Amino acid sequence: MRLGRSITFLATIAIATVSALVMVGATIVTIVVVMAMDEDNSSIGATSAVQTLKEAIARDAQGRLMVEPNGKLAALARNYPSFWYVVSDDRTTLLSGEVPGQNSQETPVRQSRIKYAQFEFLSDEKRLVGVAVSEETRAGQVLIEAGGLPLSMLENTLIVLSNNGPLLVLYGLILLATIASAVLVMPRLIARPVRQAAAEAEAIDGVPGGRRLADAGTPAELKPLVGAFNRALERIDAAAASQRNFLSNAAHELRTPLTKLRMKLEGVPDETIRASLVADVQHLSATVTTLLHLARLSGQPLAFAPVDLVALCRAAVAEVAPTALDRDIDIDFRADDPVVVVRGAEAAIRAAVTNLIENALRHAKATPSIVVEVTAPGRIRVIDSGCGIAVETRDVVLRPFIRGGHDDTEGAGLGLAIVAQVMSMHGGSVTIDETPGGGATFTLTFPA
Template sequence: MRDILRWLRAYPSSLAGRLTLILVIGMPASTLFALHVSQTWKDNAFVQRQHESGMASAVDIARRYELAPERTDKWLDSHFILGAHKADATMAASGWDPALSRSLSDRLGYPAKVRKLQRPECFSTFVRYPPAAGMNTDPLPDCWLVRYVNAQGVERRFVVDLLPNPDRGQPPVGPPYLELIVIAGALLGLLTARIATAPLRRMERAARQFSLAGDLEPIPVKGPSEVRAALETFNLAQERVREGLRERTQILASVTHDLQTPLTRLRLRLEQVDDEALRERLVADLAATQQMVRDGLDLARSNEVREPWAVIDVNSVLSALAEDYAEVGREVTFVEQTRVEAWVKPNALGRALANLVDNALKYGGSAQLCCMIERGNLVIQVADRGPGLPDEEIENAFQPFRRLSTSTGTGTGIGLTIAQAQVATFGGVVTLRNAKDGGLVAEIRVPMRRLR
């Protein structure tokens, strides 16, 4: 539950969250805008069609008056003609529409006037009394009051009904429609964001793994052009970093090799010093210098990433390591086993374990090995019975050439640094913690994606 809440808090600030938010808001907004524009165009087109039908009806009634005025009067008064009827005397002869009046005058060939009327005026007989419970006046159309004077000077007044608007009183978007748009926008946003950010997530995972292991195959370059360009750049940067590490190791190896000859000559010349006490101190300083040079080269080589990957049986590796130390009289035991195979770099893991066991023997006199599965990760523990470390020094224990308060002897303080670098080459991490019953516990954690 906590992970879900953390994901929900972080999702809006991610690229996927922003794409989802844009689509969730943008889709309904753009749809409603499109519906509004479409409805406006539809209404305007219907009004134009209404005007054309009204003009056609008015011209038709005028022609009927020309041919049979008495019969037309009778039919209008009796509502025998669909779409036209007699004008009530109560209809006001004012408020004429200039544009409609000019249009009808042009079609009739003599002066005419048109006034727009609403349903209550058009159908006063129907709206005068309350309708039945299941009926209403919404389907009734609006109408025009038409008045003209023909060539003989006779005035005619009648009403023509307009086409009823089927969408009258209906909202452009029904109650479930907007909700469906929002839900569809959210689903489409999640899907689009997932598809659009998939290459970026691959690059993010590759960058994280490269920062730990430094040895990855190039990411497949596919996706949109911008993403392909970013992946190509990342692959190029990754290759340049690897090349830089290799060059650094080669340079340090060359320097170390070149230093061996003058250091050997210096050792021979120091042997000729007559003062025995001075000679011993100088030889000890020279030996420390040689050891520092070798340790520096080891530290540089600890990041070497060209070792091939392999599947190993962790139990076999730990039991073999314990047996090797036991053969030379060192107290190293393998106490807890878990049947698991790991996808690692075997030499890097072996060297890291050897450094951690050497530290345990140096400060605790013995080492205890065990392995287990915690939260899907392989955990290898190397525990000793030594004095442990102050909590404030644990974080600094992996810094190179840094000697801690419990250090003894003449070491250079890079054993833990090398172990950490070796484990990082296959994506693992090394941590230290003080045991509850005393001593220090070093843990190697290998992510579950490296397990089988």
């Protein structure tokens, strides 16, 4: 199956993509909305700067408080001229930048023992936000104050995202769970009704008025396809019924004139000519009778019931035994079990077995004997030791009017076609193998 043409694959990819976009978009929009609720969001940048300062605070060899220069602090000072910070402990205060209130009495929180504070100040007539946080650093407990970072909305968003790793991991897990659910659940939701319809289509037996795809419970997306398929079956049924009616009517119409012709031929004085003509008429009559059987088998559904294959085959052998004896052919019946029961149409199975035996009598003229064998759970073999059937023709001899390469004029090539049709109606199979030592073995296998 090509994934690019799979409905479930495309639906899964679409749902997973949309879910990812919605979750990421919702996260960003939420952050932006929260930040937009403040008139100024410079506290985000100040809080980020505090974390940068925390990593840089240490003590020198004399134990004095110091801020180790690093690239992040240098970048903040370079990109934001208004950036400032104050780092202090009980003995030392370190300042950088234009600290608000350092030359007045407006020092907001310095020297106080606080955990967290946020304050506003003016820088170039613009109101900004600073923060003061008491942090445990490599130099011990230190009060860190920072501010003067008027970040853009995008910068604030990126900082919030980078500072919320666990939240992003949670979002990632939720996204993966959503994608996994789409991958595991969506194919089943979409493919289940399609597979159910396919299973129903496989069960359609092809007989007139047979099964159709169920419309009840079918998803709305499949209803047009189910309706079109059922209407197509109805059209096929109508065309097949017309052909069967023509075949049946033609066969019926031919039987009466053939019977009259047979009676008139009895008056032909030349015995040789009379025998030849009578044989031809009998051949035509047999063909007409076979056509009638074929039309009846394909024209109506079979009524299935338990059928004993042992009793059926024993009766079929008894029926053709006189013909076999007339042709100096022994016919033997074998069964390992006294009863072998399958579900089927007894008349149809009887016709199939009879056709196989008559086919052996007609074409396997060199065979000294014919064996009809029944084995459990539902298998019938008709074995002859005649000239056999060539491997290359075994696939076609079950078709109508195919005689398997025999040049004799007996038969119309319909007997094996009837056998194949009967087995198809029963859900079984017909196989042709070579008999050990030469000949043909036909095996009818019925479903358990």
